Amino acid sequence: xxxxxxxxxxxxxxxxxxxxxxxxxxxxxxxxxxxxxxxxxxxxxxxxxxxxxxxxxxxxxxxxxxxxxxxxxxxxxxxxxxxxxxxxxxxxxxxxxxxxxxxxxxxxxxxxxxxxxxxxxxxxxxxxxxxxxxxxxxxxxxxxxxxxxxxxxxxxxxxxxxxxxxxxxxxxxxxxxxxxxxxxxxxxxxxxxxxxxxxxxxxxxxxxxxxxxxxxxxxxxxxxxxxxxxxxxxxxxxxxxxxx
Amino acid sequence: xxxxxxxxxxxxxxxxxxxxxxxxxxxxxxxxxxxxxxxxxxxxxxxxxxxxxxxxxxxxxxxxxxxxxxxxxxxxxxxxxxxxxxxxxxxxxxxxxxxxxxxxxxxxxxxxxxxxx
Numbered sequence: 001x002x003x004x005x006x007x008x009x010x011x012x013x014x015x016x017x018x019x020x021x022x023x024x025x026x027x028x029x030x031x032x033x034x035x036x037x038x039x040x041x042x043x044x045x046x047x048x049x050x051x052x053x054x055x056x057x058x059x060x061x062x063x064x065x066x067x068x069x070x071x072x073x074x075x076x077x078x079x080x081x082x083x084x085x086x087x088x089x090x091x092x093x094x095x096x097x098x099x100x101x102x103x104x105x106x107x108x109x110x111x112x113x114x115x116x117x118x119x120x121x122x123x124x125x126x127x128x129x130x131x132x133x134x135x136x137x138x139x140x141x142x143x144x145x146x147x148x149x150x151x152x153x154x155x156x157x158x159x160x161x162x163x164x165x166x167x168x169x170x171x172x173x174x175x176x177x178x179x180x181x182x183x184x185x186x187x188x189x190x191x192x193x194x195x196x197x198x199x200x201x202x203x204x205x206x207x208x209x210x211x212x213x214x215x216x217x218x219x220x221x222x223x224x225x226x227x228x229x230x231x232x233x234x235x236x237x238x239x240x241x242x243x244x
Numbered sequence: 245x246x247x248x249x250x251x252x253x254x255x256x257x258x259x260x261x262x263x264x265x266x267x268x269x270x271x272x273x274x275x276x277x278x279x280x281x282x283x284x285x286x287x288x289x290x291x292x293x294x295x296x297x298x299x300x301x302x303x304x305x306x307x308x309x310x311x312x313x314x315x316x317x318x319x320x321x322x323x324x325x326x327x328x329x330x331x332x333x334x335x336x337x338x339x340x341x342x343x344x345x346x347x348x349x350x351x352x353x354x355x356x357x358x359x360x361x
Contacts, residue, residue, distance in 0.1 A: 136299065165278075165279055165280060166280045167308075170300055170301050171304075
């Protein structure tokens with residue numbers, strides 16, 4: 001079994017709240033500098049830049065295509081997908097439920113679609129910073145339909161987490177893992193969240209380059225791949241994830 | 245007033261006619277919030293909640309907080325699974341087209357008060 005350092009929640013310049021410096025190449029460079037073996041690209045309500053980051057990385061960094069869906073209940077949930085096509089398909093379904101951006105970048109920030117070299121290809125025409133039309137249970141179902149893993153975002157944050165919005169984990173929705181937030185870690189709530197009985201990860205939730213890798217998960221598995229991450233969440237053959 | 249009398253005064257729709265309201269259970273006050281962690285922490289026992297949050301967990305939280313009823317504002321209605329869960333828990337659910345702001349104002353006029361911060 002090998003150990004891989006993973007940061008499974010990084011935004012690109014496509015997320016309105018992320019800095020313009022979050023270009024594919026810069027993220028890959030920052031991840032390598034931080035000694036990461038695996039990252040996941042999870043922009044708000046879109047997977048539009050995930051493939052560009054995959055193309056910007058070469059073989060020494062695994063890049064998982066993901067999305068961070070905002071549900072009707074304003075819960076954030078991460079979808080991590082086996083490939084960019086699956087992420088894009090889930091992203092398209094989410095995108096259809098979003099309102100038009102309509103000049104919202106003035107208040108919320110730019111939504112840059114980029115190529116692997118960081119050149120701006122255009123701006124996303126839908127407003128990414130608001131709730132999608134997917135209720136939490138439907139968002140998790142969508143993620144699964146496309147072969148993805150559903151991770152409850154930044155548990156322990158006082159906003160936009162499943163516990164802040166819904167008080168407790170819903171019985172009708174099964175997550176593959178939970179992501180403990182910086183606030184949760186600072187408050188020492190690891191044991192409390194571990195008692196929820198789900199694999200626990202932590203991530204940088206980077207919106208700025210300097211934050212890439214500042215929180216990370218140790219993946220114990222054979223390879224740094226989506227399939228191995230999936231097996232680690234299930235605890236197959238001593239694979240596992242732990243807070244690093 | 246009990247929750248049934250309050251609903252009659254407000255003229256709002258009952259979603260759970262199967263729930264037998266304990267007519268001696270007086271509603272001391274209420275709370276309004278769409279964050280269920282906030283409701284868990286602050287809603288008064290035997291009170292009513294005014295919300296636009298229609299997720300299934302609203303019933304679990306209402307049961308945990310010991311609420312007598314939940315009023316869904318702005319024409320929002322929970323799904324059947326949520327309604328059934330409320331019936332099982334004996335929590336009365338109501339729906340209104342009015343905004344939460346207006347419903348809370350009318351509850352206040354009927355004498356209900358919020359919890360002290």
